[in-house]
Amino acid sequence: MFTWRKLGKVFTPQAVGGRPWLEEFAQAPATLLFDDVVRVYFSCRPRADSTGQYVSYSAYVELDRGNLFEVKNVSDQPVLALGGVGEFDEFGTYPISVIRAGNEVRAYYAGWTRCESVPFNVAIGVATSRDEGRTFVKCGPGPILAYSPDEPFVLSGPKIRRFNGIWYLWYIAGRKWKVVDGRAEPVYKIRMATSADGMHWSKANQDLIESRVEEDEAQASPDVYYAGGKYHMFFAYRYSSGFRGKDRGYRIGYASSMNLTDWSRDDGKCGIDVSDDGWDSEMISYPHVFDVDGKIYMAYLGNQVGRHGFGLAVLEGQLE
Amino acid sequence: MRWRKLGRIFDPTQHALPGGCVQFAQSPQTLPFEDRVRVYFSTRAVDPRNGKYLSHIAFADFDTSLRRMIRISDKPVIPLGKLGCFDEHGIFPMNVLRHGDEVYGYTCGWSRRVSVSVETSIGLAISRDQGMTFERIGDGPILTASLHEPCLVGDGFVKVIGGVFHMWYIFGIGWSRHSPDAPPERTYKIGHAVSADGIAWTKDEARHIIADRLGAAESQALPTIIGLNGRHHMFFCYRESVDFRSNRARGYRIGHAVSEDLQNWVRQDENPALDVTEGDWDSDMLCYPHVFEFKGAVYLLYNGNEFGRYGFGLAILEYD
Numbered sequence: 001m002f003t004w005r006k007l008g009k010v011f012t013p014q015a016v017g018g019r020p021w022l023e024e025f026a027q028a029p030a031t032l033l034f035d036d037v038v039r040v041y042f043s044c045r046p047r048a049d050s051t052g053q054y055v056s057y058s059a060y061v062e063l064d065r066g067n068l069f070e071v072k073n074v075s076d077q078p079v080l081a082l083g084g085v086g087e088f089d090e091f092g093t094y095p096i097s098v099i100r101a102g103n104e105v106r107a108y109y110a111g112w113t114r115c116e117s118v119p120f121n122v123a124i125g126v127a128t129s130r131d132e133g134r135t136f137v138k139c140g141p142g143p144i145l146a147y148s149p150d151e152p153f154v155l156s157g158p159k160i161r162r163f164n165g166i167w168y169l170w171y172i173a174g175r176k177w178k179v180v181d182g183r184a185e186p187v188y189k190i191r192m193a194t195s196a197d198g199m200h201w202s203k204a205n206q207d208l209i210e211s212r213v214e215e216d217e218a219q220a221s222p223d224v225y226y227a228g229g230k231y232h233m234f235f236a237y238r239y240s241s242g243f244r245g246k247d248r249g250y251r252i253g254y255a256s257s258m259n260l261t262d263w264s265r266d267d268g269k270c271g272i273d274v275s276d277d278g279w280d281s282e283m284i285s286y287p288h289v290f291d292v293d294g295k296i297y298m299a300y301l302g303n304q305v306g307r308h309g310f311g312l313a314v315l316e317g318q319l320e
Numbered sequence: 321m322r323w324r325k326l327g328r329i330f331d332p333t334q335h336a337l338p339g340g341c342v343q344f345a346q347s348p349q350t351l352p353f354e355d356r357v358r359v360y361f362s363t364r365a366v367d368p369r370n371g372k373y374l375s376h377i378a379f380a381d382f383d384t385s386l387r388r389m390i391r392i393s394d395k396p397v398i399p400l401g402k403l404g405c406f407d408e409h410g411i412f413p414m415n416v417l418r419h420g421d422e423v424y425g426y427t428c429g430w431s432r433r434v435s436v437s438v439e440t441s442i443g444l445a446i447s448r449d450q451g452m453t454f455e456r457i458g459d460g461p462i463l464t465a466s467l468h469e470p471c472l473v474g475d476g477f478v479k480v481i482g483g484v485f486h487m488w489y490i491f492g493i494g495w496s497r498h499s500p501d502a503p504p505e506r507t508y509k510i511g512h513a514v515s516a517d518g519i520a521w522t523k524d525e526a527r528h529i530i531a532d533r534l535g536a537a538e539s540q541a542l543p544t545i546i547g548l549n550g551r552h553h554m555f556f557c558y559r560e561s562v563d564f565r566s567n568r569a570r571g572y573r574i575g576h577a578v579s580e581d582l583q584n585w586v587r588q589d590e591n592p593a594l595d596v597t598e599g600d601w602d603s604d605m606l607c608y609p610h611v612f613e614f615k616g617a618v619y620l621l622y623n624g625n626e627f628g629r630y631g632f633g634l635a636i637l638e639y640d
Contacts, residue, residue: 085504086436086495087470113439116432118404123465140467141494147441149458149519152405177404184403199467 002254002271004298004313007069009279011061012309013044016074021046021057027306028095028157028221029299031290032105032133037062037072038292039133040299041079041107042310043094055082056092058109060133065292068312080109080127080136088113088123088143095221095286097160098133105133106198108158108169111143118177118184122156123147124169126199145169145193150205153177154186157220160198163231167195168260170208170222170233178216180241187240190222190233192260208263209235209255216240220250224260225289227296228320231257234270234298236285246274250285252300272298272313279308286310289319321592323620323635328601329387330380331631332363339376339396340365346375346628347413347542347608348621351423351451356381356390357614358451359621360397360425361632362412374400375410375430379451384615386634398425398445398454406431406441406461413542413608415477416451417518423447424518425454426487428474429461436495436504440474441465442487444519462519463489468526470494472508475542478518485515486582488543488554491526498562507561510540510554512582530556530577531587537561540575546611546618548637552579555620557607568596572607574622594620594635601630608632 013026026042033039041060048054057078064070080096083089089111096109107127115121123143127136145155154174161168172188179185190209193201211217220236233255239248254270255263275281280302288299296315302308332345341363351358358381364373377398381391398414401407407429415426427443441461445454464473472492479486491511495504509528513521532538543556554577560570574594577585596603602624610621618637624630 083470084494085497086433086439086492086506088465090435114434115404116434117408121404126467140470142465142467142470144467146464146466147406147460148464149444149456149460149462152402152458152460154404174404176402179403186404 001269002319003316004272005316006272006275006280007312007314009302009309009311010063010069010299011040011042011071014308019074019076021078022059022074023047025056025307026061026309027056027301028286029288029301029310030095030097030159031288031299032098032100033290033292034062034065037065038068038290039063040310041096041098042306043096053114054092056094056112057082058093058096058107068292068297075134077135079129079134080107080138083111083141087111087141088146089125090114091120093125095157097158099160099162101198103130105129105136106160107133107136108144108160110156110158118186120154122154124155124158124171139199144199145171145201145203148203148205151191151203154188156188157222159221159223161224163226163260167198168224169193169195169201170224172220172222176216178240185240187216187218188220190219190235204261208261209233209253210265212253212265212267213237213239218243219253221286221288223288225296225319228318230320231260232289232319233257233263234287234289236287238283238285246282249283250305252284252287272300279303280311322638322640323592323594324638325594325597326387326634326636328624328631328633329382330359330361330389333630335392337363337392338378338394339363341376341378342366343629344375344627345631346623348610348623348632349413349415350610350612350614350621351416351418352612352614356383357386359632360414360416360451361628362410362414367409372432373410375412376400377411377414377427386614386619397447397452398427398456401429401431402459405429405459406439406464407443409438413475414445414454417478417480419518421448423451423454424478426476426478428476436506439465440472442473442476442489457519463487463513463521463523465491466523466525469511469523472506477543477545479545481547481582485518486545487513487515487521488529488545489513490541490543505562507537507539508541510543510556529585530554530575531585533558533575533587533589534560539564541572542608544609544611546613548618552582553577553611554579554585555609555611557609568604571605572627574606574609592637594622601625602633
């Protein structure tokens with residue numbers, strides 16, 4: 001089993017102020033390393049509207065590279081605009097995953113629209129930055145990865161990586177909408193697509209991670225990290241109903257692979273769970289593993305799926 | 321060339337329609353047999369939950385004269401999509417194509433949105449019983465929004481030419497609000513995609529293959545293609561993007577374009593022309609054309625007033 005030592009919550013959106021679009025939530029952390037700071041992109045929300053509905057924006061916080069608990073800067077504006085009327089990302093851009101590509105930074109993000117029979121639908125868009133990731137311009141008004149016969153709705157949670165010259169996009173795809181107490185809740189599974197250029201994608205069209213807690217287990221945030229000669233995936237999973245409480249809410253799972261296609265799940269090796277009390281006592285989710293100056297960290301969300309921010313854990317030992 | 325009108329051949333208000341449908345027989349699409357022509361169309365039931373329409377596919381069989389109806393389907397040939405799927409709230413139209421012993425049905429699926437009325441995508445369902453019933457290849461679409469085609473991919477028409485599957489379809493270029501209290505209206509254009517198997521498609525993305533006659537606000541719909549005398553002929557319908565429902569001067573008319581190479585199309589709406597007939601069922605509007613050849617003659621099926629609320633008619637191609 002890996003040993004993650006929790007360092008505590010590192011960012012609290014409620015503490016920022018002066019940004020009405022950043023009132024609460026700091027979800028799905030994703031890092032970009034600079035000489036002096038570790039920039040962590042996240043998704044946040046203004047207050048809900050009069051009907052209780054949210055939109056979501058993506059932004060970043062910069063942490064001092066020598067002391068990750070020192071916040072140096074928070075972006076003044078969302079890094080990406082919401083889409084226009086009728087576009088796939090009209091009501092939200094969440095989550096976002098970034099990667100350097102030559103002189104640019106490229107962002108893959110999930111765009112949210114609102115539907116009549118179910119609350120939302122989601123597809124994956126792409127945007128580029130020519131100012132070191134401070135602002136992004138969409139490559140087009142539509143999605144780069146959208147629905148297909150076996151992935152009928154809710155393509156979300158993109159995580160962009162490049163290994164051995166190939167672009168990989170891990171994401172989730174909806175399997176079914178399950179009506180629980182009159183409310184439609186999506187069941188989704190971890191999927192993958194590959195590309196030579198990051199723009200034209202081929203879907204693997206298979207579930208990568210077997211379901212463990214139930215057939216309708218929902219899986220999210222597939223975060224892949226290479227170390228010790230193999231690929232490690234940390235992800236989040238939960239039950240399909242009653243998941244807003246502690247017992248059936250998000251936990252972090254683990255799988256490994258030698259070839260990026262065939263994954264072996266072993267949650268017992270994961271090494272991080274909810275705390276007895278505090279900000280992450282009910283659920284933990286949206287893991288993101290990254291290394292800085294020889295140490296491996298995991299950023300993750302706590303209770304209420306990041307409503308009050310994200311925290312860090314540091315790995316003791318190696319990923320192998 | 322000229323079209324000689326043969327009159328309305330199907331009035332849905334005069335028949336018992338399957339699935340509780342009343343009125344509308346839109347977008348007729350043919351499947352020829354030796355002794356008959358099967359005409360699929362979209363008809364409508366009322367959604368008991370909210371009074372909105374649900375479009376279903378039905379068919380009527382006509383004898384070889386094409387004037388006498390000999391059978392009407394007694395149930396919808398394909399159920400609507402599952403909760404949250406692209407074709408949950410209607411299928412309109414469905415283009416059919418023989419492929420070996422099977423019949424491919426390219427569906428245009430409708431699902432309702434909140435900020436705009438609807439989103440569409442194209443699905444594939446296959447019949448192994450000569451078109452009596454169709455089964456989806458998956459819950460999701462085969463052609464949908466993409467980076468530069470942000471919305472409203474629909475109205476697929478498929479034809480195999482030289483061993484290659486060609487699809488002509490429409491894509492939305494955006495929604496816009498033309499006055500503060502009016503709902504957003506859409507504008508769409510005709511596009512083209514190719515495929516080796518009829519399932520995985522490559523778009524000629526966002527290229528408007530048919531020149532606008534009414535300017536940038538022209539909406540073009542329902543392309544249908546036939547080869548005549550060594551050239552490809554496309555028929556379609558077009559209209560203004562606002563005030564097109566009841567203003568007969570701005571409503572749908574039939575357009576026509578010609579191509580030698582399937583890439584470059586020259587618009588020739590007047591040769592052959594099809595125009596409205598004063599005082600008749602098609603006095604105000606002409607839409608949803610379908611061109612086909614049967615026993616040596618070339619025919620056009622089309623809808624008249626109110627988008628086909630009162631059925632479809634037939635015209636035959638004649639040469640001077």
